[in-house]
Amino acid sequence: MKKVVIVGSGIAGATVALYLEGQADVTIICKGNQEDSNSMLAQGGVAAVMQAKRLEKEQEPDNEASHVADTLSAGVFHNQKKAVEKMVHEGPQVIQDLIDLGMTFDTTIDGQLNMGLEGAHSHKRILHAGGDQTGLQLTSFVHEQLSKVNWLSHTFALDFVVEEGKVRGVSYLDTNNQRQTIDADEVVLASGGIGHLFQDTSNDQTITGDGIAMAIRAGCDLSDMEFLQFHPSLLDGGKKVHPILISEAVRGAGAILVDENDCPIMVGRSSKLDLAPRDVVSRVVNEQIQAGHQIYLDISRVTNFSQQFPAIASYLKQNNIDFETSQRIPIKPGMHFLMGGVKTDFSGHTKLGNLYAVGEVAFTGVHGANRLASNSLLEGLSFARSVADAILSDKENSSASEQVQQVTQSSTKMRLPNRADLVKRTSDALGIIRKPETIRQFQDWLSTFDYHILDQTCTNRHQIETANLCLVAETIANAALARTQSLGAHYLLPEE
Ligand SMILES: Cc1cc2nc3c(=O)[nH]c(=O)nc-3n(C[C@H](O)[C@H](O)[C@H](O)COP(=O)(O)OP(=O)(O)OC[C@H]3O[C@@H](n4cnc5c(N)ncnc54)[C@H](O)[C@@H]3O)c2cc1C
Known part of the structure; x- marks a missing residue:
């Protein structure tokens, strides 16, 4: 059996594990409790064309072409259309698999799925559960199906163990903040977004861009990091x-x-x-x-x-x-969602051998310059199944344990900014409205610190998060300056 390590317990990581259940030896690493994720916080629901009956007030019944068109329009046609078509077509099958396993979504009094409406959708196509508790009910349901998974909770993934272009494991801080390494035949990065890089965010406290930073340090390709979604309505x-x-x-x-x-x-x-x-x-x-x-x-x-x-x-x-x-x-x-991320193909493969990325941390091209509401749970579900399929069908199955090299012990000292200062400056430079001059000043300020390589002797989680956030901020600032025209969520004021 292949040994698979998944970083992240949200809907993306958990759904990969679900489709691997019993067919691979799976360990899920998560930074807090199993429940600490953005997935558990999702309120609105999952967008999906579920062959619902024609709704009385609607002229046209819903259909995949309409969902694709809405997704492309919200994304300002910056999306990869084939990826959108895949998600819209395959997502409902995964939802049906979950319904067949016993997942219940809200229904109308006549027993039909009760489809809600959200911004920029031209049909009522949002499935929800427990009213506004969709993420909690959906993610908990998937967790409950995982009877064979080994859980490493309160475990902080630090870096990938890379050998000759292939990922062989993950280094992490255990519950006692001791550095450890776990070996793996395949690693799935499902660590979510970057919300806490900003002052106001809807995101769970564990979401500090760690996975993005791990991927940057390991040499993965990233894409579209300038596209950040700010949600209009956080409670004030x-x-x-x-x-x-x-x-x-x-x-x-x-x-x-x-x-x-x-x-x-x-x-x-x-x-x-x-x-x-x-x-x-x-x-x-x-x-x-x-x-x-x-x-x-x-x-x-x-x-x-x-x-x-x-x-x-x-x-x-x-x-x-x-x-x-x-x-x-x-x-x-407030900051809500990262449209960009670690570049993958449709099966979640990254540039590095044996490393997959899925969910919010991944860039599949589905969201374009602005994500359509309720499409990210759908993305997590549909691409997770593809990742599991690829893991099960990928031929190479080397016994990783014999090939693992310990992470090089580098005691490079980090020089880090105060977290509150970093978050304030990032919010000013890379928020809803951006000015090139402010971004350049922010880059200059960041360049006075040392954060590109983690100090291997550091076991302070707050400091490691801060280093990761700096690296992510630098990447977004570079991407934001490189895109000189406004597009979707990237809104740049002209030079004065
Ligand atoms: C408040 C809120 C409401 C939302 N509502 C909706 C909605 O209605 N519909 C919709 O489609 N989308 C919604 N979204 C977006 C959606 O919930 C997320 O994009 C999606 O759930 C991301 O899933 P994921 O599995 O990729 O990541 P997450 O669910 O965020 O999971 C990431 C996991 O990685 C872990 N992790 C992170 N760093 C490390 C580390 N260093 N070591 C170990 N573990 C780590 C985290 O603790 C967590 O377990 C909402 C988001 C928020 C914040």
């Missing part, structure tokens, strides 16, 4: 309240964005109004906040808000944020 409950996401599905259910005078802010900004693509809405919200306005989601048109969005309602109540009387939720934009 003041400094003491964690800014959870207020799902786009809330706007899909009828909420609109207004200022403190109840003036709708999306009128005249897009024909799709509040359901315009995220990059468009985030720029308008950002512009209004910069002009001194407080922005709210007006939920007065949403029927049964607390029943439709139980997790959000419960969080607002716990934090004494009135929404029932005022019918408004204060919001601000």
